[in-house]
């Protein structure tokens with residue numbers, strides 16, 4: 001049954017898709033409206049059902065329509081931007097394991113670093129236009145870190161955190177509507193970022209060692225970019241090892257010019273080594289970002305991007321044309337914090353603590369018969385049958401975790417649990433709670 005009056009036209013998949021897209025743009029077709037069935041439209045236009053199915057597939061990939069088969073194909077509703085990243089509010093008295101935040105008690109006291117940055121001001125005043133740019137010392141510091149991990153660092157840009165760097169690298173080469181291969185599940189901030197840049201995610205399944213090479217290969221011809229997280233994957237904690245990195249590089253070698261952007265946001269608190277595409281000398285367009293959010297605190301908004309020469313030049317150009325630069329006050333604060341002799345010990349302590357908390361929880365779950373893989377980072381993914389009910393059940397027991405909807409595309413439902421602040425005693429109680437709210441053989445998939 002047609003709910004819409006708009007006459008779709010075209011004789012090929014591309015024309016038909018364009019006709020629907022034009023109708024959506026002009027609002028002749030509104031959010032939620034149902035498109036004709038493939039069969040009905042094929043008959044109406046005198047084309048094969050395969051042609052219409054292809055047109056609908058293109059529209060789905062571009063995020064303009066949803067659904068297929070019996071449920072019908074509908075125009076996608078307007079979603080408010082950035083809804084995924086906004087963690088739900090947590091009531092007082094409920095233990096918040098939903099935020100994805102680092103443990104504040106493991107962050108350094110920034111007051112000495114802020115004082116050092118203040119001391120660099122000219123009589124307490126901020127620099128003027130034309131007087132500020134990237135700090136050479138900070139660039140050198142990040143370059144040293146990248147090179148220590150065998151990542152080239154000849155072309156670096158100081159950016160406003162990992163997400164800023166990723167967005168700038170993607171938009172340096174991609175255009176609205178382009179498709180980007182992402183991990184599935186994927187960090188919700190990346191999905192929001194793609195939305196914000198009018199780019200479309202194509203899911204690539206992951207296991208504990210990150211993106212699956214055969215799944216990447218399936219979408220390789222259709223994407224204009226790839227975003228991947230070499231370690232501390234959010235939400236699963238996956239980390240690439242050398243073998244997986246090489247297998248992914250072998251697939252990517254089929255398209256040496258394809259842009260690959262890597263998110264090494266957690267480098268300074270990582271307890272596993274880096275294995276990244278950026279370590280290869282054979283890629284044409286690449287970028288890798290690092291951030292100070294996890295080790296020093298998210299509000300600093302400072303990170304660094306290392307990239308091939310063209311990508312770095314374009315990122316710098318657009319940065320200069322938009323935000324201009326990352327405040328030197330922040331850069332000097334970061335430089336002072338990173339240069340503090342006490343920081344090495346503090347970071348080592350943070351790394352160990354996060355790893356201990358994560359592994360204690362994984363072990364506690366396992367003792368309760370729930371087996372989860374998680375080798376790095378501060379988040380863990382727990383597959384469940386019904387994520388809304390599972391999250392609600394845990395909430396009534398005093399635990400706030402995130403339903404997986406914000407993170408997944410084709411992955412079956414799950415919960416994201418932030419382990420950053422979870423003490424071993426709590427780990428045991430939460431694991432028991434999870435096992436307790438598990439309806440007989442239904443709530444959890446433990447495969």
Ligand SMILES: Cc1ncc(COP(=O)(O)O)c(C=O)c1O
Nearest residue numbers: 161162163187234263265291293
């Ligand atoms: C995988 C991943 N990338 C990026 C970020 C955000 O980094 P930044 O604050 O530097 O933009 C996060 C934050 O949790 C993350 O988990």
